[in-house]
Amino acid sequence: MTEIILRKQPRQARARASCAAIREAAARILVQGGAGALNTNAVAEVAGVSVGTLYQYYPSKEAILAEMIREMRGAMLADLERARDATEGSDLRATVRLLVAASLDHHRRDPAGAEALERAEAALPMDGETADLKARIGALVIGVLQRHGIAAAAQAAQDLSAMTQGMAQAAVTAGEADFDALAGRISRAAIGYLESGCN
Numbered sequence: 001m002t003e004i005i006l007r008k009q010p011r012q013a014r015a016r017a018s019c020a021a022i023r024e025a026a027a028r029i030l031v032q033g034g035a036g037a038l039n040t041n042a043v044a045e046v047a048g049v050s051v052g053t054l055y056q057y058y059p060s061k062e063a064i065l066a067e068m069i070r071e072m073r074g075a076m077l078a079d080l081e082r083a084r085d086a087t088e089g090s091d092l093r094a095t096v097r098l099l100v101a102a103s104l105d106h107h108r109r110d111p112a113g114a115e116a117l118e119r120a121e122a123a124l125p126m127d128g129e130t131a132d133l134k135a136r137i138g139a140l141v142i143g144v145l146q147r148h149g150i151a152a153a154a155q156a157a158q159d160l161s162a163m164t165q166g167m168a169q170a171a172v173t174a175g176e177a178d179f180d181a182l183a184g185r186i187s188r189a190a191i192g193y194l195e196s197g198c199n
Helices: 013-033 040-047 051-057 061-086 092-103 105-109 111-123 128-147 153-173 179-195
Strands: none
Touching: 013 040, 013 051, 013 061, 013 111, 040 051, 040 061, 061 092, 061 105, 061 111, 061 128, 092 105, 092 128, 092 153, 092 179, 105 111, 111 153, 128 153, 153 179
């Protein structure tokens, strides 16, 4: 597992602002031109910082992407934690609907950016922090499924993740922007899968 980390942590407000500008510039380039258009010189130019400043914090474009992916996965975990807490005492169907809706919140916030980052993530070696975030997301879903008496909860969570990701990716690639309708379709598929006994 490859670690892709910052060279140093930005501590002062000006440094934090520079890092935020770098990530925002990288996001714009990624959405507009794809991963092939992303390089440190282009990011520095769009961000309005020197290449030297960029390299103080990010040793490569992969390091910028890795931090952006960690931020996206961290936000997804927070969305799912809120949904899990809100489903306490709810039945399986209501729980699935809330969790599916929460899993799409990052697409609601920034459809093009989320899709571009997910494509980039597939080609990027996963660092330890991202792997931990994904493991925590998986554990959360497993815990919810176990709470509802779903047998083979780990396998069910893996299948539901693949189902959600596949349907969401296909919808976003096709230009769909109605995430409530998408959440409804994914929820129906997930509920059908779970209520069929997951086999």
